[in-house]
Amino acid sequence: MEKVLHYLAQNEPRFIRELSEYLRFPSVSAQAKHAGDIAACARWLADHSRALGLEAQVHQTKGNPIVTIRTPRAKGKRKPHFVVYGHYDVQPPEPFDLWKTPPFEPRIEGRSIYARGSTDNKGQHFAHLKAVEAYIKTGTELPCDLTFVIEGEEEIGCESLPPFLRKHRAALRCDAVVVSDTGMPDKQHPALTYALRGIAAMELKLHGPSRDLHSGIYGGSLDNPAMALCQLLAKLRDKNGRVAVSGFYAGVKSLSAFERKQLARLPYNAAQYRKFLGVPQLFGERGCTAVEQRSARPTVEINGLTSGYQGPGSKTIVPSWASAKLTFRLVPGQDPKKILRLVARHLRKICPPTVRLEISEGHGGEPYLVSPTGPQAQAALRALKAAFGREPVIMREGGSIPIVNEFRKILGADTLLLGLALPDDNLHSPNEKFDLDNFAAGSRMSAHLWQELAKRD
Amino acid sequence: MEKVLHYLAQNEPRFIRELSEYLRFPSVSAQAKHAGDIAACARWLADHSRALGLEAQVHQTKGNPIVTIRTPRAKGKRKPHFVVYGHYDVQPPEPFDLWKTPPFEPRIEGRSIYARGSTDNKGQHFAHLKAVEAYIKTGTELPCDLTFVIEGEEEIGCESLPPFLRKHRAALRCDAVVVSDTGMPDKQHPALTYALRGIAAMELKLHGPSRDLHSGIYGGSLDNPAMALCQLLAKLRDKNGRVAVSGFYAGVKSLSAFERKQLARLPYNAAQYRKFLGVPQLFGERGCTAVEQRSARPTVEINGLTSGYQGPGSKTIVPSWASAKLTFRLVPGQDPKKILRLVARHLRKICPPTVRLEISEGHGGEPYLVSPTGPQAQAALRALKAAFGREPVIMREGGSIPIVNEFRKILGADTLLLGLALPDDNLHSPNEKFDLDNFAAGSRMSAHLWQELAKRD
Numbered sequence: 050m051e052k053v054l055h056y057l058a059q060n061e062p063r064f065i066r067e068l069s070e071y072l073r074f075p076s077v078s079a080q081a082k083h084a085g086d087i088a089a090c091a092r093w094l095a096d097h098s099r100a101l102g103l104e105a106q107v108h109q110t111k112g113n114p115i116v117t118i119r120t121p122r123a124k125g126k127r128k129p130h131f132v133v134y135g136h137y138d139v140q141p142p143e144p145f146d147l148w149k150t151p152p153f154e155p156r157i158e159g160r161s162i163y164a165r166g167s168t169d170n171k172g173q174h175f176a177h178l179k180a181v182e183a184y185i186k187t188g189t190e191l192p193c194d195l196t197f198v199i200e201g202e203e204e205i206g207c208e209s210l211p212p213f214l215r216k217h218r219a220a221l222r223c224d225a226v227v228v229s230d231t232g233m234p235d236k237q238h239p240a241l242t243y244a245l246r247g248i249a250a251m252e253l254k255l256h257g258p259s260r261d262l263h264s265g266i267y268g269g270s271l272d273n274p275a276m277a278l279c280q281l282l283a284k285l286r287d288k289n290g291r292v293a294v295s296g297f298y299a300g301v302k303s304l305s306a307f308e309r310k311q312l313a314r315l316p317y318n319a320a321q322y323r324k325f326l327g328v329p330q331l332f333g334e335r336g337c338t339a340v341e342q343r344s345a346r347p348t349v350e351i352n353g354l355t356s357g358y359q360g361p362g363s364k365t366i367v368p369s370w371a372s373a374k375l376t377f378r379l380v381p382g383q384d385p386k387k388i389l390r391l392v393a394r395h396l397r398k399i400c401p402p403t404v405r406l407e408i409s410e411g412h413g414g415e416p417y418l419v420s421p422t423g424p425q426a427q428a429a430l431r432a433l434k435a436a437f438g439r440e441p442v443i444m445r446e447g448g449s450i451p452i453v454n455e456f457r458k459i460l461g462a463d464t465l466l467l468g469l470a471l472p473d474d475n476l477h478s479p480n481e482k483f484d485l486d487n488f489a490a491g492s493r494m495s496a497h498l499w500q501e502l503a504k505r506d
Numbered sequence: 507m508e509k510v511l512h513y514l515a516q517n518e519p520r521f522i523r524e525l526s527e528y529l530r531f532p533s534v535s536a537q538a539k540h541a542g543d544i545a546a547c548a549r550w551l552a553d554h555s556r557a558l559g560l561e562a563q564v565h566q567t568k569g570n571p572i573v574t575i576r577t578p579r580a581k582g583k584r585k586p587h588f589v590v591y592g593h594y595d596v597q598p599p600e601p602f603d604l605w606k607t608p609p610f611e612p613r614i615e616g617r618s619i620y621a622r623g624s625t626d627n628k629g630q631h632f633a634h635l636k637a638v639e640a641y642i643k644t645g646t647e648l649p650c651d652l653t654f655v656i657e658g659e660e661e662i663g664c665e666s667l668p669p670f671l672r673k674h675r676a677a678l679r680c681d682a683v684v685v686s687d688t689g690m691p692d693k694q695h696p697a698l699t700y701a702l703r704g705i706a707a708m709e710l711k712l713h714g715p716s717r718d719l720h721s722g723i724y725g726g727s728l729d730n731p732a733m734a735l736c737q738l739l740a741k742l743r744d745k746n747g748r749v750a751v752s753g754f755y756a757g758v759k760s761l762s763a764f765e766r767k768q769l770a771r772l773p774y775n776a777a778q779y780r781k782f783l784g785v786p787q788l789f790g791e792r793g794c795t796a797v798e799q800r801s802a803r804p805t806v807e808i809n810g811l812t813s814g815y816q817g818p819g820s821k822t823i824v825p826s827w828a829s830a831k832l833t834f835r836l837v838p839g840q841d842p843k844k845i846l847r848l849v850a851r852h853l854r855k856i857c858p859p860t861v862r863l864e865i866s867e868g869h870g871g872e873p874y875l876v877s878p879t880g881p882q883a884q885a886a887l888r889a890l891k892a893a894f895g896r897e898p899v900i901m902r903e904g905g906s907i908p909i910v911n912e913f914r915k916i917l918g919a920d921t922l923l924l925g926l927a928l929p930d931d932n933l934h935s936p937n938e939k940f941d942l943d944n945f946a947a948g949s950r951m952s953a954h955l956w957q958e959l960a961k962r963d
Binding site: 262282330352405 | 732814820861868869904
């Protein structure tokens with residue numbers, strides 16, 4: 050292992066140059082004009098891996114190509130097998146004018162590399178690839194077989210991945226999937242994420258009069274759909290910050306004393322957090338800490354409201370309709386489909402007869418939970434500690450990564466979420482960056498991880 | 507009078523041709539490109555009036571010209587003086603594709619003339635002008651002195667009119683103002699409108715986090731401004747359809763038994779009205795009829811709602827802000843400024859500390875009320891009955907005509923609202939039309955009106 054770690058340390062400047070090269074591809078999956086860049090980026094990754102002595106393939110799909118990279122398999126020897134998942138596609142860089150330097154011209158400032166895709170996700174899976182390189186180039190035997198699955202549609206919904214996983218199910222059967230695409234609370238706290246929230250999206254529209262009506266001539270003699278919408282939505286959250294839909298919390302388990310204690314270890318300062326969000330005062334479900342509220346408790350959020358006149362000045366109408374976009378963040382024990390049914394039933398029940406309610410169910414993603422105390426989690430925590438030199442934390446994340454449920458369903462494998470992103474890395478925002486200390490520590494963590502995971506097998 | 511009425515009947519086809527000529531001007535005050543048409547339209551009206559033997563002037567203002575037309579004054583003889591108010595500017599015709607024929611190419615179909623401005627308001631004041639023509643051309647002495655004030659900014663807020671009224675206060679001092687710019691419930695019910703609602707506009711914005719936040723990562727640990735807005739607005743109207751702001755109804759007088767009885771005479775069929783509005787069920791202040799709700803009771807209306815993401819699909823954010831446009835329709839006894847103060851105070855009181863409330867007060871217009879039983883009203887009702895051959899009704903209108911309060915303040919005169927518009931005349935909408943029977947009856951009504959008003963003087 051010393052040789053591996055030494056190699057990683059020695060070659061860090063070159064790794065950064067190579068990562069820069071990778072980051073130059075504007076592999077924006079949401080924008081059709083970048084189809085060529087997507088293809089070129091996937092080819093580059095495969096070529097780069099082959100040059101390291103790895104077996105790489107670019108698989109065409111109905112959407113963007115998926116790159117697989119396999120470590121050399123020792124004949125007749127059964128090693129544990131792990132899939133490393135990542136994505137080479139990136140978020141759109143717009144608005145360009147908010148970037149200090151162009152998003153696809155990587156810039157190094159201090160210990161950060163600025164570029165679209167640096168943290169999300171090129172830098173993070175590239176750290177794993179460099180760990181593998183270190184094993185190969187130092188002639189150190191990898192204690193595990195690894196298959197990287199690096200896709201190109203993560204930012205637009207991962208549509209091609211599940212069919213790909215099903216098609217290659219045999220080759221991809223594994224002991225666990227390792228994903229570095231989540232975050233850590235700060236540089237001092239390397240983290241294993243053991244739970245993710247799910248999501249259920251819904252759009253509702255209240256139809257009132259058949260056209261916008263003059264509010265002077267008719268106002269007062271019919272319901273106002275915008276008012277009806279407000280009164281309907283107002284009833285979805287009670288004053289304690291809980292979702293006021295009957296049955297919504299059925300199945301939600303309270304956090305164990307162990308979990309609450311672990312979550313309480315996460316760095317948190319209310320005043321700083323309030324300032325960071327930019328809100329006059331924090332608010333959340335009564336009886337829960339902010340960390341719990343945002344990662345371990347379900348919520349309802351209004352993502353958008355639309356009704357009537359939105360231009361300057363006033364327009365004196367009773368609007369014909371009013372609509373809202375809602376998402377519910379869900380926690381383990383809640384099923385998105387069932388939640389959407391419950392909410393729709395509830396809304397239909399409380400909707401007044403003076404407007405017509407139209408509900409469109411949107412996408413859903415199941416919540417995710419693995420044991421934070423199981424042997425794989427323990428192995429991961431040891432790897433984190435060895436790589437970062439600090440006691441790792443275990444945490445839940447409030448966001449959703451629907452693909453981890455597909456890994457469980459199709460490959461039968463749990464996912465170890467070992468994220469390297471920092472809260473100020475500007476994921477999905479202008480001036481995205483990746484911390485170069487985390488890049489280096491990420492490679493060390495990966496090198497240790499295969500050892501630790503092999504131990505317990 | 508017989509000669510006058512005979513002349514009106516004989517010359518009706520020509521009147522319609524002349525009205526068509528008047529309607530050909532696209533005198534759209536809201537659109538700068540029509541400035542030339544505005545000027546040409548004002549000139550046409552003055553020239554047309556001069557050709558009838560009237561004294562007409564086009565007065566330049568800071569905005570669009572105001573046309574005055576005076577009947578010849580008899581020397582040394584004091585007659586009662588009335589101002590006839592109207593406007594030659596029209597609403598924008600857009601969307602063009604919904605017009606069956608071009609908005610400025612008048613088309614006659616059955617007993618209707620279709621064109622932008624036909625009812626609102628060219629046709630209505632032209633009816634009065636044709637009555638004056640009948641007096642002049644038949645050599646019949648007008649029992650009153652008349653001054654027409656036809657302005658060109660009614661559809662954009664009448665800004666130039668009050669300074670004009672103040673400047674010409676002496677010449678315009680009068681016994682009453684006559685305005686045909688309101689409606690009648692149907693062709694069988696000629697109407698005198700004796701009250702108008704006032705209006706108070708307000709915009710509010712709730713500020714939450716300093717930028718849109720990822721609803722997965724942060725959702726649950728801060729208030730959602732769209733939800734806070736809904737909960738705030740929901741509290742503005744109670745389940746009985748009353749505005750739930752303390753002090754809002756102070757000063758509002760209940761309708762007298764006489765008024766309720768008169769309003770109950772107006773034609774109304776709940777099923778037809780519901781169908782006309784296109785709503786699943788009617789709604790309004792409990793204890794009031796629909797006619798009362800929409801004309802004689804104050805209301806709160808949400809005219810627009812805006813927050814977060816409004817495009818297709820979903821965007822999982824906690825929006826940074828949420829805003830609403832509100833208008834309150836007011837009734838006699840309520841002051842717009844005071845109402846805005848009350849509402850702002852109320853909102854500040856109930857707004858949660860988790861968001862920051864920003865209130866922008868908008869325009870206000872006072873409610874209007876004249877006695878429906880006074881001698882001028884009685885004279886107007888007799889004129890309506892004589893012209894239409896039917897028993898007229900007295901009514902309140904729910905809309906606001908702020909200028910009538912200026913007439914009272916500046917000229918010291920009440921306004922007689924003798925509208926000729928029918929509910930299906932499509933005012934402000936595509937395919938605006940004017941009923942030609944009402945055009946003819948309007949001229950007869952005008953001819954009778956000066957006789958009836960002179961009687962009581």
